[in-house]
Amino acid sequence: MVRPPSVDSNGMKKGAWSEEEDNKLRAYIQRYGHWNWRLLPKYAGVSRCGKSCRLRWVNYLRPGVKRGNFSKQEEDLIVQLHAQLGNKWSAIAAKLPGRTDNEIKNFWHTRIEKRRYKQNQESKKITGHTNEASSSKDHQMLEKETHSEIETTQIESASLDRPTLSVVTNNPLVLPVTEPNPVDSWLDSFLADTPYNYQNDDIFPPLSEDNNFLYSEALQYRELSNSGSSYLSGSDWTGDDNQSPQGNLWGNPFGSNTSSSHQSGSSYIQPQDQVGASCDPFIDQYFDWNEL
DNA sequence: AATGTTTTCAACCGCACAGGA
DNA sequence: ATCCTGTGCGGTTGAAAACAT
Numbered sequence: 297m298v299r300p301p302s303v304d305s306n307g308m309k310k311g312a313w314s315e316e317e318d319n320k321l322r323a324y325i326q327r328y329g330h331w332n333w334r335l336l337p338k339y340a341g342v343s344r345c346g347k348s349c350r351l352r353w354v355n356y357l358r359p360g361v362k363r364g365n366f367s368k369q370e371e372d373l374i375v376q377l378h379a380q381l382g383n384k385w386s387a388i389a390a391k392l393p394g395r396t397d398n399e400i401k402n403f404w405h406t407r408i409e410k411r412r413y414k415q416n417q418e419s420k421k422i423t424g425h426t427n428e429a430s431s432s433k434d435h436q437m438l439e440k441e442t443h444s445e446i447e448t449t450q451i452e453s454a455s456l457d458r459p460t461l462s463v464v465t466n467n468p469l470v471l472p473v474t475e476p477n478p479v480d481s482w483l484d485s486f487l488a489d490t491p492y493n494y495q496n497d498d499i500f501p502p503l504s505e506d507n508n509f510l511y512s513e514a515l516q517y518r519e520l521s522n523s524g525s526s527y528l529s530g531s532d533w534t535g536d537d538n539q540s541p542q543g544n545l546w547g548n549p550f551g552s553n554t555s556s557s558h559q560s561g562s563s564y565i566q567p568q569d570q571v572g573a574s575c576d577p578f579i580d581q582y583f584d585w586n587e588l
Numbered sequence: 589a590a591t592g593t594t595t596t597c598a599a600c601c602g603c604a605c606a607g608g609a
Numbered sequence: 610a611t612c613c614t615g616t617g618c619g620g621t622t623g624a625a626a627a628c629a630t
Contacts, residue, residue, distance in 0.1 A: 312624095334615065351599065351617080386618060401619075402597050410595090453602075 309343045313352055317342050320351055322357045362394030366403055374400060375408065445487045 302310050309317075324340035330353065333346035342349065355361070366374070370392055385397035385404075392400065513566040 313598090332615075346615085347601090347617095348599075354617090383619065389594060398619075400597075405620095431609075 303343075307343060308345050308348075310348070311516075313356075316346070318352070318357055321352060325353055325357075353400075360394050360395060366395075368406075370395065371408070372402075374404065378404065539563045 320341050321337075322335065325484050326341075330350070333350045335346070337344045340349070344352075373392060374388060377391055381387050383401075387399045389395050389397040389400050408426055475498055
C-alpha cells in the first residue's frame with residue numbers, strides 16, 4: 297500500500313522508505329534530535345527532502361507510535377473530539393497517545409465516515425427519502441451532518457496528553473533533554489526492541505563518503521555562508537525551488553548555549569548561532585575549524 | 589485460478605503561520 | 610513593515626492488499 301520508490305529531478309528519493317533509510321533516520325534523530333528538518337537528511341545520510349523525513353518520523357518511526365486497529369474507546373474518543381474540534385486532526389491526535397494525525401484522519405475517512413454514510417443511506421431507504429446528490433457531495437454533506445448531530449455532546453476533558461520524546465544520547469556534545477515519566481518507560485522499551493543500540497557510539501552508523509556530509513562540501517558551505525551567498529538548493533520542503541538558506545547554517549545545536557523547547561510533542565533542540573562548529577559533531581572530529 | 593473492484597493507509601502536496609532578519 | 614525560512618497541518622493521491630465475482 298505504499299508508493300514505489302522513485303527519484304525526482306533533484307535526486308531526492310520519493311515513495312516507500314527502505315529499512316536502511318528508516319534505520320539511518322531513526323538513529324540520527326535518536327541521537328541528535330531534529331534540530332533542522334531541511335538540513336537533517338544530509339547529516340542523517342538519507343536522500344530525502346526534510347519534509348519527507350519529518351513525516352516518516354512523526355507518523356512511523358517516532359517511539360511510541362501505535363500501530364494496528366483502533367479500540368472502541370479510541371474510536372469513541374475520536375468521534376467525540378471530532379464533534380468538538382472538526383477536522384483538527386492534530387488536536388485530536390494530541391488526545392490519543394501514540395496515534396498520529398494522519399492515522400486518525402485516515403481512520404475517520406475510511407471507517408467512521410463510510411459507516412455513517414451507509415447507515416445514512418439505509419435510513420433514507422427506510423424513511424422513503426431519496427437523494428440525487430452525487431456520492432462525493434453526499435460525502436461532504438454527511439460530514440457536516442454528523443458534525444452537527446453530535447455537536448452538543450459534552451465530553452470530559454481527556455487528560456491523555458501525548459507523551460513527549462526524550463533525546464537519548466551519551467554523546468557529551470549533546471545536551472540530554474529529559475522528560476518525566478512515563479516517557480522513559482516507553483522509550484526504554486522501544487530502544488530495547490531496536491536492532492541498533494543507539495546509546496552505543498560504536499554501533500551508530502559511521503560517516504561514509506557516499507551518504508554523509510563530506511569534508512569538501514563542508515568547506516564549500518562555510519565559505520559561501522561566510523560570503524553571504526546561497527549554496528544550498530532546494531530550501532523548500534519539496535526541494536523544488538532555489539531559495540537560499542537562512543541563518544544558523546553554522547550554528548552549533550549541541551553547544552553549551554543549546555536550549556530546548558517542545559513542538560508537536562517531541563523535544564526540539566534549537567540551534568544557536570555559534571561560529572566555529574558545524575551542525576554535526578562528527579564533522580568537528582575530522583578537522584579544526586580554526587584552521588579554515 | 590483469474591480477473592475486476594474496493595479498501596486501506598503511507599506518502600505527497602500546497603498552503604498557512606510563526607518567528608527571525 | 611516586509612521578506613524569508615522552517616515547520617506543521619489538512620486534503621489528496623495512488624499503489625498494494627483485501628475482497629468479490
